[in-house]
Amino acid sequence: MLARELDFKFIEEENIDEVVELMEKINESINDSSIFSKDEKEDLLGLLERGGAIVGVYHNNKLVAFRSLNVPKDEENLAYDVKHFDIDPDTVIINDSVGVLKEYRGMNLQNVTRDKVLQKYENTKYTNKMSTISPTNPHSYKNTLESGYTIVELKKKYPDEKSPEGYDRFILLKSEDIKIEFTGKEEKVSYKDTEKIKDLLVDKHIGVSVDEDGIILFRQVKII
Template identity: 30%
Template sequence: MEFRIKKAKLNDVHAVAALIRAVWEQMDNREWFVMDEADFLKDVLESGRGFIYMAIDAGTEKLAGVMDILTPGLEKDNLGYDAGFREEKLLRTAHVDSVAILPEYRGMRLQAILMEAAEQELAVKGYRYMMCTVHPDNSFSRNNMVRQGYRAVCRKEKYGGRIRDVMLKELPGII
């Protein structure tokens, strides 16, 4: 199966949010995933504080998965603070905010494919650090991130008291 990776535009936000909701609704452990809503995604795109990649099934044109990336700068929710970063590193830190893949497309490396696209774009833009959070019991997501070069830097409460492992990957220079 082949996929096209493209960046979402404002008119894609509702489809992206619907896919995220569909994935969340099918989860056994919903506390493992904080679902992004359409208004938040729209704000990310309009403000320029990030971007969204979409994986589209090339055969059916169906949206198969999404990944939204945040570039928080010096905002207080920058995960770089959890890694002890100072201003210079904070400004070069991006977050994988959400990844959602429809069940029928899992096991096809879509998360890795989306991540590679995001990391390449961010490296070209001068970002050096990618961060994300994972619920400690979500071994599938945690193992995916470790395979992609992430390591845990701390475990703490995030998102209104939910325990998360804060993960970090240092990007090479331009990929």
């Protein structure tokens, strides 16, 4: 399939049901439900009302992928979850949900949709882009790290009936404000070793890349 066969459109309120139906299909196709957290219709409508955006990918007028960007409510703001960097919460915008039908994966749509939706917020106050991704999904954060984001925290997020304490999530950041330099100290750790990762984050390391085996390179930084 050629990329030119795909159409990219911003989703409006009247088309929200298409996104809800797509999320249901994606959720049904995933074995590990902790990887993909589907949104309810009212969540998506609230996202648009607060100034967020959803970009849809269409093939022959059928929605096959989407990505949402969220201007977070105060209690959702990931700036408060990050202990080791001073992030102004008013400048945060969050890469929220992303979903791609199975037969359309491998087309780089995660990165393409991220770029498409962020174009709407160029030259605005939103200078800190953030996102959460499951540690057990290294393919997803490999794409994000390669786009200039770094892993800056690991926390339990998104509690539900199945997991009242929430699920492990990496918090990733791409900042236009924070200036850092590397100290030269670095370490490689498997994504499965969450306790070691937490220790490295406390020691002011950030995750900068991950290989095909899920080994993450953490490099120590200092603020300049």
